[in-house]
Amino acid sequence: MTALPPNAVIGILGGGQLGRMSALAAARLGYACHVYAPEPDSPGMQVAAHRTVAAYEDREALARFAASVAVVTFEFENVPAAALEALAGLVPCRPGLAALATCQDRVAEKAFLGRIGVPVAPWRAIESEAELQAAVAELGLPAVLKTTRLGYDGRGQAVLRAPEDLAPAFARLAPRPLVLEAFVPFAAEISAIAARGADGAVVVFDPAENRHAHHILDLSFAPARLPAAAADAARVHVAAVAEGLDLVGVVALEMFLLPDGTLLGNEIAPRPHNSGHWTMDACAASQFEQHIRAVVGLPLADPARHHDAVMRNLIGPEGMEAWPRLVATRGVVPHLYGKASARPGRKIGHATRLLPMGSLAGLTDAEALKGL
Numbered sequence: 001m002t003a004l005p006p007n008a009v010i011g012i013l014g015g016g017q018l019g020r021m022s023a024l025a026a027a028r029l030g031y032a033c034h035v036y037a038p039e040p041d042s043p044g045m046q047v048a049a050h051r052t053v054a055a056y057e058d059r060e061a062l063a064r065f066a067a068s069v070a071v072v073t074f075e076f077e078n079v080p081a082a083a084l085e086a087l088a089g090l091v092p093c094r095p096g097l098a099a100l101a102t103c104q105d106r107v108a109e110k111a112f113l114g115r116i117g118v119p120v121a122p123w124r125a126i127e128s129e130a131e132l133q134a135a136v137a138e139l140g141l142p143a144v145l146k147t148t149r150l151g152y153d154g155r156g157q158a159v160l161r162a163p164e165d166l167a168p169a170f171a172r173l174a175p176r177p178l179v180l181e182a183f184v185p186f187a188a189e190i191s192a193i194a195a196r197g198a199d200g201a202v203v204v205f206d207p208a209e210n211r212h213a214h215h216i217l218d219l220s221f222a223p224a225r226l227p228a229a230a231a232d233a234a235r236v237h238v239a240a241v242a243e244g245l246d247l248v249g250v251v252a253l254e255m256f257l258l259p260d261g262t263l264l265g266n267e268i269a270p271r272p273h274n275s276g277h278w279t280m281d282a283c284a285a286s287q288f289e290q291h292i293r294a295v296v297g298l299p300l301a302d303p304a305r306h307h308d309a310v311m312r313n314l315i316g317p318e319g320m321e322a323w324p325r326l327v328a329t330r331g332v333v334p335h336l337y338g339k340a341s342a343r344p345g346r347k348i349g350h351a352t353r354l355l356p357m358g359s360l361a362g363l364t365d366a367e368a369l370k371g372l
C-alpha cells in the first residue's frame, strides 16, 4: 500500500491515554486524529483534531466517523463486536477484526499461542462447577480462575488456594466460560512489544521487566534483566504473535519468566501497552509512533533504545501527590494524561527515569528507582 499522505485523518476508537499518546505521535508525523468515545473530554479527545462523543452502539455516528477518516485504529481491544462490524464494512481497520477477536477471548488467545509455538501455563476452559472440580484435580492448587472476556488489571480473576475457594470463585466470576490456569511460580514478569507494518516488516523493542502493585502495572525496567537466551526468546515469541495475527500495528505479549529461564505467554494486547511507555523517552521512535507508522503505511522506525529506562505509573491521588516532585527531578521525564479526576486505582500519568545505556543491569532496585 502507499502511505497515507500528510494531513490524512486517522480514526481512533477509544478516548483513553493510549489513544492520547498515539494522537500526539500522529501529530508529530503530520497526521490528524479523530477520536471516537462515549466520554466527553477524555484524555484522547483533549489532543485530537476531531472528536465524536457517541456510544459504541450508535450506528449512525459510527458511519459518520468512518466517512471522515482514512483508517481506523483502536486504543483498547474490547471494542463491542457490533461497532467493529459496522466499521469494518466502511473503512480499513488496523489491526483487523480477526486479530482483535483473538485477543478479546482468553480461550482463543491461549489456543492461538499454542498454535504458533509460544508455551503457556496448562489451562482448561470451564463451563460448569463440575468442570472446575475436574480441572483442579488435573492442574492442582494453587490455580488462577479468570473470565475469558473483559478482564483487566486483575479484575475478573481469583486465585484458588484451597478446595473451598472453588465454589465462591465460580459463582462470582462471569461471564462464562471461564479459564482455569495452573499457578505459575514466576521469577519475573516481562513483556515484549513488536510493531508490524502494512508491508509485513516486523521490529521488536527490547523486552521490559514489569512489577505490579494491587494488580496494576507499577514499574517497568527496560531492558529486562534477563539471560540472553530468554531475551531472544521473548523477541521471537512476540514477532510470532504479530505475524500469526497478521497484525498491522503494535502488539504486546506479557510473559512469565520461570526460574529455569523459560518463558510462558500470558496475555496479548493488540495495541500500544503500558509496559512500553518507556519507549517514548528512551527510543527515537516510541511504540506510539511505530503504531501510527504501521497504521498509515509508513516504513517502521529503528526500535533501538538510546538509554536504559525505568517507568513508574502514577496512580490515583498518590500519583498526583508525587507529580510536583517528579516534574522537578532532573533525568525524569513526566507525563500526565489530563484526566478530570485522580480516582483511586486509575492511571493518571507516568514518569520515566533515563539511565545511561547498559547501566541498569548493575544497579539495585533502590538505585534504579532513585528520583522516581
Ligand code: AMP
Residues within 6 Å of the ligand: 121, 144, 151, 152, 153, 154, 181, 182, 183, 184, 185, 186, 189, 212, 215, 254, 266, 267
Ligand atoms: P492477567 O490479567 O492475565 O494479565 O493477570 C494479571 C496478573 O495476575 C499477572 O500480571 C500476574 O501477576 C498474575 N497472574 C495471572 N495469571 C497467573 C498465573 N497463572 N500464575 C501466577 N500469577 C498469575
